[in-house]
Amino acid sequence: MKKASLLLAILLSFLIVGCTKQELRTPSEQGTRPNDGTIPFASVSELRALQASENIVNYEIARKAAVLDMASFFNEFSELGATAPYSLSSEPVVIYEKTGEPKFYEFIVFDSKGVGFATITTFARKEVNTFSACVLPYIREYSLENSQMYSSVYPEIPTKLQLRSVPNSNLLGDTPEILTKNEVSDFWRRIENESDVFDIPDEALLQRSQTSLRSLKNYTIPKFDKDNLKRTRFAGWCGPSAMAWVYRGFFTHYKGDKIPLHGDAFSSYDHAKYSMYRNSDNRNTSYISDECPLIKDIEVKSRTLEGIIKGATLPDDFDKTVKEFFPGFYIDRHKGAIKGAPRRAIQRGNPVYMVVVTGDVQLHYIIGFGTKDKYGWFGIHSDSWILVTDNGTQISKHNYMPYYRSSNFFNYSNKYTHMGEFVQP
Known part of the structure; x- marks a missing residue:
């Protein structure tokens, strides 16, 4: 068997998790989408069309990273009352900027009965030198207007509870840390020419991750x-x-x-x-x-x-x-x-x-x-x-x-x- 690719090595380096005694599985066609169709998953053709832009992360790579995140949060998912084995949606919901450019991929985690209960959000653009954005113990309300727009109601914020920004940025004082273009471009340059990770089943990816995991501490x-x-x-x-x-x-x-x-x-x-x-x-x-x-x-x-x-x-x-x-x-x-x-x-x-x-x-x-x-x-x-x-x-x-x-x-x-x-x- 061909040795693990550079891309796989990077995935494991950044997102290694253990799956000992954890029940995870590769999602079946029946287990990746809710029966009522309330989650607006993007189609494969739509996702591939987005990747015509060099700035967009390949969703298949993002999903492999999300699979490892799913295993990493096994205990937290169990505490939510979700029954294992867990599976991950084969395609994500795409969250867009108001400019129409993708911002995030939201992959849905399903329990043993095929009920979605959590969300693993990854970056859709090559603006950071990593994959994961956040893990949410719920599924957002996609029936709301503009629910897939980051600039509108993502996340949904009641007017009374939001803190608006100050027009004069000097009032804020500190300068936020911004990743340099070199940091980001170097990371994605190491990945762009790698593709064999797509052929690795979820179970095999998790098994390989065990060999590199040393410690996972909460x-x-x-x-x-x-x-x-x-x-x-x-x-x-x-x-x-x-x-x-x-x-x-x-x-x-x-x-x-x-x-x-x-x-x-x-x-x-x-x-x-x-x-x-x-x-x-x-x-x-x-x-x-x-x-x-x-x-x-x-x-x-x-x-x-x-x-x-x-x-x-x-x-x-x-x-x-x-x-x-x-x-x-x-x-x-x-x-x-x-x-x-x-x-x-x-x-x-x-x-x-x-x-x-x-x-x-x-x-x-x-x-x-x-x-x-x-x-x-x-x-x-x-x-x-x-x-x-x-x-x-x-x-x-x-x-x-x-x-x-x-x-x-x-x-x-x-x-x-x-x-x-x-x-x-």
Whole structure:
């Protein structure tokens, strides 16, 4: 048999996973599409037509990477209640920019009954030197208008919960790290002339990956590794809500009053001050009202530009508010080279806030508090994901728990603007 190609070696180097005792299979024709046809998978002819552009990633290569991601998230999929064996759609849903150029490929993960329950998103354009963008524990609502447009409702963001960008970029301060063209072009140049990976069945690819896997480690900051905290959201704008969630991870009370968590009985806290409710269609996640004292006080302190940007919390104001509200804590703002910084901060036991671009003109605060890391030969770190949560804009609106987002996505050109580490001296 011909030795593994350069492309396969790169795939394994970046996306190696173990599949020992994991039930995975090559999807059958019957198992790759839902019977009701609600997921708008692209046809093979459509996908091949897109690849006429040199800037578009071959979807078959992207799918092989997604197969390895599927195995890497076996435990997380099991925790969702999905029964193995799992399979991956043979074609993706294509997400487009408003310019009409592909942005992402969304591959759907199916359970043993052929029911789709998760999404593995890969980059559709050669703008980053990796494959994976994020892994979502749900399937987006494709019946909505413009659901396949990244610039419109991807992800779907309720107006009240979004943080809009500032027209004057100087107000934002830091300069985001942008991958150089050489970094990206060198990566894809190594892949372009390779094609034999297409002929490798899913099972064979997974078996080969086992020979290179040395370690796959998960870490969640202990204070935040609590089911009831993960199921709790603070309603309101994303900046104050993100800060309040981290506050509750470190402190149980604010001004002498207990801050409730999902599952608490109403008698265990002052209901008049901390109103907690659940959406009628989701009994597994609780929201704390933005009228609570913690959120209201945070908003007053962190809204120095309220008259200019409605609802916005700028990073400098976020940092100052943390120093005032969190006894013994301060924010270490990472500037300049931020690649890998969230993962290293979390592994030090410090949660991080990240301001990410969720559309052409929208910025959003998310909180990172866990990591999933891959290590190959000689203990060399090869890839990682960050466990993130927020105020519900990208998570609870779909009634799901926090999810893992590829750390590479945070270094994506212009899609990561700020990162702050919650530090306790």
